[in-house]
Amino acid sequence: MRFFFKTDYNQDINLFRDGVDRFWYGLLILALLVAPSVLEDFYLGEISYVFVLSIIGIGLMLLTGFTGQVSLGHAAFLGIGAYTHAVLLSHGAPFPVSMAAAALLSAAVGVAIGFPALRLTGIYLAIATLAFAFIIEHVLIKWESVTGGFKGFPVERPEYFGITITDDIPFYYLSLFCLVLAVLAALNLLRSPTGRAFIAIRDSEIAAQSMGVNLARYKTTAFAVSAGFTGFGGALFAHKIGYLAPDAFNILLSIQLLLMVVVGGLGSIHGAIFGAMFVGALPQAIAIGRDYLPETIARQPGLEPGLFGLILVFFILFEPYGIYGRWLKVKLYFSLFPLYKKATFKKQKSYTKSERNR
Template sequence: MRFFFKTDYNQDINLFRDSVDRFWYGLLLLALLGAPFVLEDFWLGEISYVLILSIVGIGLMLLTGYTGQVSLGHAAFLGIGAYTHAVLLGLGVPFVVSVFAATVLSALIGAIIGFPALRLTGIYLAIATLAFAFIIEQILIRWESVTGGFKGFPVERPEIFGYSITDDRFFYYLCFGALVLAVLAALNLLRSPTGRAFIAIRDSEIAAQSMGVNLAAYKTLAFAVSAGFTGFGGTLFAHKIGYLAPDAFNILLSIQLLLMVVVGGLGSIHGAIFGAIFVGSLPQLIAILRDYLPEQVARQPGLEPGLFGIILVFFILFEPLGIYGRWLKIKLYFSLFPLYKKATFKRQKTYTKSERFR
């Protein structure tokens, strides 16, 4: 059993808890850096997709997991980032400038959407963001002179530092570097006064307001930051799929993104990454599962969305803390074994946040 004692107030805001955490995260970093030398191109492509989903998941986690604002419209921000980046590349804008512009535009639109939604909470906020997703989808369809309408258009394939973005190994390192940057940015934001204000709003808006937190300003900022992270992930997502069309950013994708943070574990950066691994690998597992299912079941077109919905319901009912919450329980179990108490690992009653105060 390993005990951790805090002897300094700065330990509460350190990126790593102790030297043991630094060792394991360093080992994970080395493993990910060496992955392209031992894995085939197919698996590199799948891992790159998971890395992109992790960036998007971090953005949604900052809004939903840390600020308590539910969104069903993040596929729209992903589409805004992807289309803006692709259009600017087509106009000859350099890659780095295009990524920055797409991220900023996504953040600005997020702030614009977040401001009128300040008085909405819970299911009403989810409906408002869902309506925004439908509006963006229609804009992508109707604005044919820019987006190409239903036909869409291919994404430019620029060279960066002499390397083509179509090279699987280079694209993997690009996505990995972007994820590291996103994680560091999110962690530094969360340990700042702004991040603590987000968490205070999530826990109790009335208590946060009584302590001097400006609810309107911080909720709008949370939408802007979340949309910026999502738009940043959208720039890489555009190169991953290679061809942009409006049906790539539909309501099903928004539900998958929300499923990602709920299943991964709300209120944790680890949860966003665990959820991305789950959502990114589930389609491949379903494809393998089809070979063992009866033919009538395997041919059903709604098999994947149905499984997503069933899994979400089961996690909400039986593991509301998500995959990361279960991982923490497993670590605690082995650290206390054999002196653990069964009640420690027994599922406790959990209640949703009350909305009776207006």
């Protein structure tokens, strides 16, 4: 078992805890860089999809996992980013400009939604964001002159220096690069006063307000930042699916995104990535499992959303800390073995003094 002795205040805000972490993360990046030379195109496409989901998951994690604001409408921000990027590309905008515009427009819409929802919490906030998702879906359907309505909207395949960046290998590296940028941006945000204010609001709004945190300002900022990350991921998502249609950004997608952060582990950037790996692999697992199920069950049209809901319920009941929380328990088990006690992670009621009279 390793013990960490802090001798510098900067150790609390360093990106890596020690040299061991730097080694393993560096090895992971190296493995991802050489993966296209040993993997087939199908697996590269699936990994790229996980990268895109991870960027979107980081955006939702900043809002739900670190600020405590539940959202069932992030498919709308994803759609705004995807359509903005695709429309600008069709009008000849450079690829980086259209991606930046997708993130900025999504963030602006996040401010417009976050400010009126300041007085809402819990299930009421979830209902409000769900209504917003329905509104955006209908806007995408009715605004045919821009979005194409039900006919859909083709996504351009930009080419630079003779390389089409949406091909398998270039898109893999592009998604990896964007994911690294998103992770670094999120980690630096969480180390800043703004990120610490987000966490304070999540833990106790009353305590945060008593310490001088402006709830309206930081909740609105959380919505804007979360929507910006999601819109940024939406630009890559547009290239992944290749052809945009309003029904691709429905309530089921919002539930999948929420499932991703809950199953991965709320309150952790690692959790967003683990959740993206889980959600990205689950449809393939279901498709394989259909071959071994009775025909009457395998042909049920609602099998996939039903399993998503069932898995979400099971994780909330039996593993509320998600996959990343389970991984931490496994690491601690082997660190303390054979002195590990079963009650180490026994769930106990906890609250701050400011919440005792609520």
